Amino acid sequence: MIANESIKQLLLPFVGIVCFMIIWAMAANNIQTSLGQFPGPSHVFEQFGNLYQEHNAEREKAASFYQRQEKRNADRVAKDPNYQPKIRSYTGKETFIDQIGTSLKTVLSGFILAAIIAIPLGIAIGLSQTLNTAINPIIQIFKPVSPLAWLPLVTMVVSALYTTADPMFAKSFIVSLVTVTLCCLWPMVINTCVGVSSINQDWVNVSKVLSLPSATHIRRIVLPAAIPSIFIGMRMSIGIAWMVLIAAEMLAQNPGLGKFVWDEFQNGSSQSLSRIMAAVLVIGLIGFLLDRSMLALQRLLSWDKDSAQR
């Protein structure tokens, strides 16, 4: 019986994927665009190979770039002993794999920044009815704002404020990051707040009887009890963050997977559609993995809740 179940567990997703592939391949055969046929699974698979090869080729170019640079520096030092040689980073294009890295870095930074702001804010609002009444309207108004409406504002403000001569982060990175942060703030604030305000009244009373200092009250009572809701908020946020980021990268041409998609669309080569489709699959897969890792993190951390209930 159990063996039967686990076979089902393994088999059904497989059947699902196979069916999807067949439908996709059939549909692709029947869609003719002005750039040629819509890419089927085999075209997309082929592109993964191409993209990987391009990545390797680019790494080789980078290596010879550094070699040339070292030689040039050495030549210059020979002529001009006062010269302090400097190694500049590779100036070639970002490959698909580089773009994945950039997007991941951006989404995680933006998400962590949002969590740092949203969780304390949510706790504060959850604990204080007064604060909640004051801030709630603002949250309600900003929550439904489309992320991309923020983008022009963020771009202009970052350009105006972030003007160091030797910036640690690229402006485009900051713009993407702030846009992501602004959009994944709200679900986390709201869920944290809900979690905190719906704590079992008995526990609050216990805390009062023991007259726990408020820091301890938050640490021992509020946080453990609110963690499930906090994580629900975080899971929602990371999903939103990922969607927002790709759109923002497309619109603002900031480095990342979104830019890759837009560049390919602009190129309009006969391979463009299958490369975009490859990117779409990768974007989906990463979104899925982000969600799963958040779930895993939640399972890892929610031991507190169980022990609190016992």
Added chain:
Amino acid sequence: MTLLTMNLSKLKKSLCGLALVSSYAVTSFTASALGYPEKEELKFGFIKLTDMAPIAIAYEKGFFEDEGLYVTIEAQANWKVLLDGVIDGRLDGAHMLAGQPIAASIGYGTSAEIITPFSMDLNGNGITVSNDIWQQMKGNIPKQADGKPVHPIKADALKPVVEKYAEQGKPFNMGMVFPVSTHNYELRYWLAAGGIHPGYYAPHKGDTSGQLDADVLLSVTPPPQMPATLEAGTIYGYCVGEPWNQQAVFKGIGVPVVTDYEIWKDNPEKVFGISKTFAEKYPNTTIRLTRALIRAAKWLDENDNANRPEAVKILSQSNYVGADYDVIANSMTGTFEYEKGDKRSVPDFNVFFRYNATYPYYSDAIWYLTQMRRWGQISTDKSDDWYKQVAEQVYRPDIYKKAAQSLIDDKLMTNADFAEVFTEDGYRNPQTHFIDGIVYDGTKPNEYINKFSIGLKSGETL
């Protein structure tokens, strides 16, 4: 490891020093004469068009690195983003529409001081209409003996179509890439030469749509989006640089009817723009990047375009233009395909170096100014001297000449490569070869403006 290689090469240097004395002397002389670049890490912007080739070639062939410049090249979403990038310093320089530095200097659109030491190419654009419009136009075009249409096709053939749309009360929409783009002026030139009014700008009244009194409504679309916008039916035709006309042919969605070579033979196209502050702050860098670009332009035209196939291969990389090899090759290798299958030879479709293509002529800048005046972007009359002053502010042959001279000194190029450059006064001889037969003399801009039957003339305001 780095240290070791450095020491090794030092050792080699001193060993071979004597043998190298003669060639060494030349390079070290110019290095001290020219000086090392003040800024070594640069970022240049471009739009996905084949005429950005000099930048890609200067990078791929190592010409930038030869100058000690480490350049990152970045595609921009549209001309506005690119212009803003150069103004706010996000970009150190860019492949620009010739009209952009000029308009910025006179404060039309965005106000900023941008200069150009290097003109990037001649020709390279076309006007494409949708298949549907082409069918309607075709009947009005005379045929050759082999049944193919006679070129150049004039806008006279389009006029009845536009009139039909007007009778039905439907707007006739066409696309160009930027309000001060060559494409805007070329499309307007072609339409007006065929008796179709493309509309006026009236910035003093706050009207910057360019559609006052218009028979055809022109709007802005970024170059790579042109085919998609045409396919979507938002516009019925457009004027854009390559490969976006050939792309329409390959995609089977439109037909290029005329090239800018036929509208004005060997017309000046893009320029390389940098901010004036950049040029003043980093004079050596400015000369060095100009040197690299001149070498790249020469490479592109060398031995009767022998390097073009290689250039096309580079441009078809996804980080540059990215369109298919065949699409880019069509125009870059001296041909142009009009209606599908009607491929004709246009050896000078893209000129990067021949005919002093890279020299920034004042008269080229003045032509753009005359068109800005003609269509109302410059709302009041200006004296001939004003035109010359603006041209001299923006176009900087002095930098070009220094770069050219130092290339000759370094024996990288020869005097023959720069015929007439050093005696040039910046004004080309009166130019003929316009589709409407009007002659352009850059020294007499007001006289030129008055020759057009459609367009503002001296003394007229809206």
